[in-house]
Amino acid sequence: MTSVLTGDIIKSRTTQSQDVWLVPLKDALTQVATTSDLFEIYRGDSFQLEIKDCSKSFQTAVYLKSCIKSIKGFDVRLSIGIGEKTYQGNTVSESNGEAFVYSGEIFETLKKDKQNLKIKTNNSQFNQEMNLYFKLVLIGMDNWTTNSAEIVKLTLEHPNKIQEELAKLIGISQDAVSKRQKRAYLDEILELNQLYQQKIKTLL
Numbered sequence: 001m002t003s004v005l006t007g008d009i010i011k012s013r014t015t016q017s018q019d020v021w022l023v024p025l026k027d028a029l030t031q032v033a034t035t036s037d038l039f040e041i042y043r044g045d046s047f048q049l050e051i052k053d054c055s056k057s058f059q060t061a062v063y064l065k066s067c068i069k070s071i072k073g074f075d076v077r078l079s080i081g082i083g084e085k086t087y088q089g090n091t092v093s094e095s096n097g098e099a100f101v102y103s104g105e106i107f108e109t110l111k112k113d114k115q116n117l118k119i120k121t122n123n124s125q126f127n128q129e130m131n132l133y134f135k136l137v138l139i140g141m142d143n144w145t146t147n148s149a150e151i152v153k154l155t156l157e158h159p160n161k162i163q164e165e166l167a168k169l170i171g172i173s174q175d176a177v178s179k180r181q182k183r184a185y186l187d188e189i190l191e192l193n194q195l196y197q198q199k200i201k202t203l204l
Helices: 019-032 054-069 098-107 124-141 146-157 163-170 174-183 186-203
Strands: 002-010 039-042 046-051 075-083 117-120
Touching (some): 019 039, 054 117, 098 117, 146 163, 146 174, 146 186, 174 186
């Protein structure tokens, strides 16, 4: 079993220089991928990423969203597919199997359903439940300010640092870190991530 994330950048064509979002996207993908052959950027603003540890796929999606929403005016659509991998290609887009098919299929529904994160596995009950949770958590995530996104990004990059240490990294007060995390609904997102990890175990 593996997990595949498919995504594209929302409003990518609103800027003259695509480096504004492309450089942070490459940095983010490099951060979460264990090797460079596990991600690929294609068609300009689309990308695909394989996360072999399925339990980390939701947190990875949150991290990618925080990286892109840290840039004013941009957001990202993401789909997660979880399933078997039947063919290993030279690049992630050449590989195949359930996870790749599911990720592509559910990605195609995002625009129509106006939902920026969805998941598909071979378990329809799991899909229905998690996609409802995603819809609810997106009420907060889709409305992150750049400051909210930045603090989520920073917290996920430094999971062992306390608020005071995070504050020093970006030159704000510990109280400001606390307020930004609260406005980002970070505690609720991390709770959902724990639930997600538990439920993923029942699929494996």
